[in-house]
Amino acid sequence: MAASESPGDAATGGNLNPVVALLSRLSSALAALGAGVAMLLVVYMLGHILFEIGLRLFGRSTFILDEYIGYSVAAMTFLGMPYALVKGGLIRVSLVLERLPQGWRWPLELFASMSALLAFGWLARYWTLAVERSYARGIISETMARTPLWIPQCAVLLGLYLLCFTLAVRALQILAQRQIFKPGGQ
Amino acid sequence: MDMLLTGAGVIALLLGVLALGSWVFSGLVIVAMLSLWGLGDFDAQRIGLILSKILFRAANSWELSAIPLFILMGELIFRSDISERLFRGLTPLTRHLPGGILHTNVLGCTLFAAVSGSSAATTATVGKITTQELANRHYDRNLSIGSLAGAGSLGLLIPPSIVMIVYGVQAEVSISKLFMAGVLPGLLIAVLYIGYVAMRSLIDPSVAPRDDGDATGIGRALLNLAPVLGLIVIVLGAIYSGIATPSEAAAVGCAATLVLLLWERQLTLSLFIDALRGALISSVMVCSLLIAAALLSTAMGYLHLPRDLASWIADQAFSPVALLLAMALFYVVLGLFLDGISITVMSLPITLPIIVQAGYDPLWFGVFLVIMVELGQITPPVGFNLFVLQGLTGESIGRVALAAAPFFVLMCIAALLICLWPSIALWLPTVLSGRA
Numbered sequence: 053m054a055a056s057e058s059p060g061d062a063a064t065g066g067n068l069n070p071v072v073a074l075l076s077r078l079s080s081a082l083a084a085l086g087a088g089v090a091m092l093l094v095v096y097m098l099g100h101i102l103f104e105i106g107l108r109l110f111g112r113s114t115f116i117l118d119e120y121i122g123y124s125v126a127a128m129t130f131l132g133m134p135y136a137l138v139k140g141g142l143i144r145v146s147l148v149l150e151r152l153p154q155g156w157r158w159p160l161e162l163f164a165s166m167s168a169l170l171a172f173g174w175l176a177r178y179w180t181l182a183v184e185r186s187y188a189r190g191i192i193s194e195t196m197a198r199t200p201l202w203i204p205q206c207a208v209l210l211g212l213y214l215l216c217f218t219l220a221v222r223a224l225q226i227l228a229q230r231q232i233f234k235p236g237g238q
Numbered sequence: 239m240d241m242l243l244t245g246a247g248v249i250a251l252l253l254g255v256l257a258l259g260s261w262v263f264s265g266l267v268i269v270a271m272l273s274l275w276g277l278g279d280f281d282a283q284r285i286g287l288i289l290s291k292i293l294f295r296a297a298n299s300w301e302l303s304a305i306p307l308f309i310l311m312g313e314l315i316f317r318s319d320i321s322e323r324l325f326r327g328l329t330p331l332t333r334h335l336p337g338g339i340l341h342t343n344v345l346g347c348t349l350f351a352a353v354s355g356s357s358a359a360t361t362a363t364v365g366k367i368t369t370q371e372l373a374n375r376h377y378d379r380n381l382s383i384g385s386l387a388g389a390g391s392l393g394l395l396i397p398p399s400i401v402m403i404v405y406g407v408q409a410e411v412s413i414s415k416l417f418m419a420g421v422l423p424g425l426l427i428a429v430l431y432i433g434y435v436a437m438r439s440l441i442d443p444s445v446a447p448r449d450d451g452d453a454t455g456i457g458r459a460l461l462n463l464a465p466v467l468g469l470i471v472i473v474l475g476a477i478y479s480g481i482a483t484p485s486e487a488a489a490v491g492c493a494a495t496l497v498l499l500l501w502e503r504q505l506t507l508s509l510f511i512d513a514l515r516g517a518l519i520s521s522v523m524v525c526s527l528l529i530a531a532a533l534l535s536t537a538m539g540y541l542h543l544p545r546d547l548a549s550w551i552a553d554q555a556f557s558p559v560a561l562l563l564a565m566a567l568f569y570v571v572l573g574l575f576l577d578g579i580s581i582t583v584m585s586l587p588i589t590l591p592i593i594v595q596a597g598y599d600p601l602w603f604g605v606f607l608v609i610m611v612e613l614g615q616i617t618p619p620v621g622f623n624l625f626v627l628q629g630l631t632g633e634s635i636g637r638v639a640l641a642a643a644p645f646f647v648l649m650c651i652a653a654l655l656i657c658l659w660p661s662i663a664l665w666l667p668t669v670l671s672g673r674a
């Protein structure tokens with residue numbers, strides 16, 4: 053079920069250190085901003101596909117449907133990821149976690165955040181190099197649209213940075229709150 | 239032997255990381271990186287370079303757009319009164335059957351599955367009306383809960399289906415053909431369920447008390463079913479006639495749902511944004527898993543694991559039946575602890591080469607896998623349909639699982655029938671693919 057909205061937003065928890073509290077609010081706001089753009093991209097996909105179907109009735113085409121919808125899916129996924137994470141919409145196996153006493157959970161929560169941060173941070177680092185190369189060499193798509201590839205690549209990169217920031221702030225929250233930390237959306 | 243050790247190492251690593259509470263998407267990425275580093279002797283820089291490119295390539299996919307659009311359609315319907323209409327429409331049609339309006343669960347789910355891509359959404363949408371109505375009319379609680387749990391999982395098998403899109407993308411099998419292959423097996427399961435409910439009520443009439451309350455005529459009933467039937471015709475008609483790809487059919491389905499809501503004066507901006515938000519969260523969950531699985535699959539490829547394992551299996555000359563049985567057991571065990579999409583994306587890089595090597599049709603295996611995943615939806619401790627029903631009824635997960643147990647057995651029987659007669663799945667795509 054998709055409608056997994058929950059009041060238990062991590063950013064609102066407990067007596068936080070003011071810096072961590074500020075970062076939490078910033079992270080939530082950025083995640084919401086990313087989600088807003090991602091939602092617009094879903095609307096765009098819907099609109100473009102319908103438009104293309106309409107044009108087909110007149111024997112015409114935008115010729116860029118596959119390409120731009122592909123970019124949109126990529127951008128939607130990465131820009132929406134921090135929001136899905138904050139809202140508890142990303143699946144995890146909470147079997148062990150739920151059976152642990154409250155006081156034992158936070159080290160595992162910290163492990164989840166830190167390991168994900170390391171992995172995606174590493175990917176973001178190398179993806180930055182790829183985007184820089186695309187930009188510097190002016191690489192364009194091999195399609196009619198001849199799109200400068202750094203643009204869609206950059207959207208994914210922004211999503212990755214946002215995800216890393218969200219994970220880093222989540223790790224800080226866990227360290228600041230420890231036992232009283234409540235993961236978002238649960 | 240090395241290959242077996244590598245395989246065992248990867249599986250142990252994956253289970254360890256997931257058991258420690260990692261998100262599945264990040265767990266897959268971490269295991270991809272660690273296995274390349276630890277088992278493949280790749281240096282960290284090379285891992286970063288390879289995997290970051292796969293990340294973009296896997297996400298940049300036109301086919302994946304069917305996922306957010308089908309989910310959006312389901313979210314819009316969930317927020318409309320279509321589920322109430324479904325119940326009102328099916329009640330007069332089922333009232334006189336043995337089992338009475340208990341059949342609204344199975345028939346409602348079967349119909350709703352044809353416009354929804356997920357089993358939890360199907361269970362929730364149909365169940366939000368039927369659980370209460372059936373309880374008010376003193377129908378047997380176990381049958382009411384169990385039939386909904388079992389039939390809700392048809393959301394995965396009867397097209398459109400998110401798991402089938404995921405399978406199609408990963409296994410490079412035509413999603414349209416998968417959508418065709420799922421229909422008859424889905425209907426077969428529905429018939430088994432209907433038969434079971436009817437049989438139970440013939441043996442013990444108290445499970446389905448006779449209900450004379452609602453005297454709506456057949457014409458009125460069909461009118462109530464018209465919106466959902468219309469959507470089914472639009473979405474499946476577009477795919478089966480070959481005029482639309484799944485993504486296009488999803489977009490048309492979304493548009494038709496929006497028009498319907500507008501016509502019914504139910505569409506508001508806040509409803510649309512809510513649906514969009516829900517769709518985004520679910521789509522990101524599914525797409526992120528697919529992308530992470532592509533990374534793991536690439537890592538496995540570099541370690542030559544799928545190829546080596548498939549040729550090892552071939553050398554052992556296992557019988558295809560034994561192999562399939564082992565695979566079924568493997569999926570049922572995984573289904574105890576994991577959700578369907580995670581199971582699919584995690585296992586396919588390994589299981590698909592084995593199954594193809596053994597001579598099975600990947601299209602048929604897609605259907606078989608979806609049924610295995612459906613079984614996982616109704617087995618505790620982790621079964622998404624059970625969670626949805628727990629939320630809807632307030633019963634314990636154990637009680638819900640027990641109520642679903644007969645339907646689990648019936649689904650196993652259906653899986654067996656599809657193994658014995660693969661044409662149950664393959665007949666429709668063979669007949670229709672000439673045109674699609």
